[in-house]
Amino acid sequence: MMKSKNFWISLSLLNLCIVTVLGVILRSKALFDLPIIDYNHLLNAHSHFAFGGWVTLALMVLLMHTLLTESQKQKSIYQFVFWSIFVTVWGLLFTFPFSGYNTWSTYISTLFTFTTYIFSWVFIRDVLKAKVSKTVLILSIASVFCMVLSSAGSFTLGYLFATKSLKAILYRDALFSYLHLQYNGFFTLAVFALLFQKIESKFSVEVQKKIYRFALVLVISILPSMFLSYHWHDPSFLFHVIAYIGSALLLISFGLFIPVLKAILKLYKSVPILFKFIGGLSLGAFMLKMFLQSFTIINFFGNLVFGDRPIIMGFLHLVFLGFVSLFLLAYFAKTGLLNTEKTFTKVSLVVFAMGALLNETLLWAQGFAAMLIQSSDIFPWLLWGAGIWLFIGAALIGIARIISVPSVVAEKKKAQVREGFSPSIPELKRF
């Protein structure tokens, strides 16, 4: 069944809503008696659904629709991939909360993983033939490649859970490698591929070169900086050296990003304040992430951070909510996937962004309070509130999407035209 970009984006927003609902239940569990819910199983569902149902789906749809040529987009294999992603994450939603890693959920998440393999294979072949810039090409290929590589980590974790052998070192290494390749690899690189695909051509050749240099170093930094997550258990000398290189590369790409950021800010000088706010938060979160990540090289910080759950949660949400989710929402807004002419949409976006900010602030505050051993039993309540706030934001965005998107109507008409006449009418450039 051929479905439009709009259809898939709607589903990904629905999934975002579900993610926030699961988040609220998790935070309620800390405060109220909810014996029927197993926290860790639901946590698995929450994170898998957030990764798969919201970000992976949205990123794949956008990568495919914005980077590939019109005829490549028509391939039914992409529709198959999106359906498969959607169905498997919903499958996980109904298996993980009850039984954690069991036969069914393992089976379904394997299907999910194989779907990502199929996507990578088809997408990489297509994007090599599509007419994208060098920058976008390396970013998008490296991004998809990281997604494939990350499955090694998730298979290891699945194996450890299935055999009930949760050895300290292997468990954390597998977990952190997986998270690293997903967050800093797949998500981050895909975000920049999308961003630069959209704006690169508006810059001078000189700026384009700077962008390319930043993208290159960012891509190169991914594998060495993965060793930062192994640093804590004092592995061999070689591992340390690679970790140091990773840390240095992160700082270099951070440095190279600054002129790029300046150019972006100049380009977007006259956009409405809403984009400035959300886009600014997103890019700010990215820079903070790079900075913090490179600092874990210092053992003192690494040790302090890796055992401090609120800080780890804060970092994960910084990247996931702050950087990636806000980027996606800003991108939707800028490209008409969310209609920002309507006040309702604007309000919903602001509510969600404020929720992300609040959530982040609270987690860091709780994390620092833990380091300083300051008693803080108010935090679970505040975090619960922040969870509900985010849910309201996500729900409002979903409603805004349903009630006020003229592009859905336009898309329908276009689809009719497409089916009726020729399949290769170039997509209307909405931005």
Added chain:
Amino acid sequence: MRKKILTAIAVCTLFLIVKCGTDTQPTTTTQSTVAKKDTVDNGIGQFKDVKLTHPLDQGMAGKGEDIYKAKCIACHKLTTEKLVGPGWKGVTDRRTPEWIMNFITNTNVMLDSDLVAQQLMVVCVARMPNQNVNNDDARFVLEFLRKNDGKN
């Protein structure tokens, strides 16, 4: 289409509620079997003989509560209910004071080698990270745990 999605969601939610109700039993039973086995196990670490006072030391318990609220609240509830880690109610009945102190100060070693701790890990499907708690603080937490269990 939208209608279809809504129906699907409704059906799924129903399924979720029904399934929730039926699946709660096994977890509770596993937890109590784990709980029964280990009354003599003192764990692995430097604590061989922890001196308790009767009645318990309210001052220490208060400090222990502060540590709990700062460092442990994200994963442990004070009831019997499991969060990331087991609920703390009754922990001083199912473990010896030595085991608790060793576990808090020597978490990684215990999780890798102590049978009870490993069983806990299977039940929780998570691993407690080392919390950098020193011996004194661990003692305060122990006192707080006793207070939470109504000991004197």
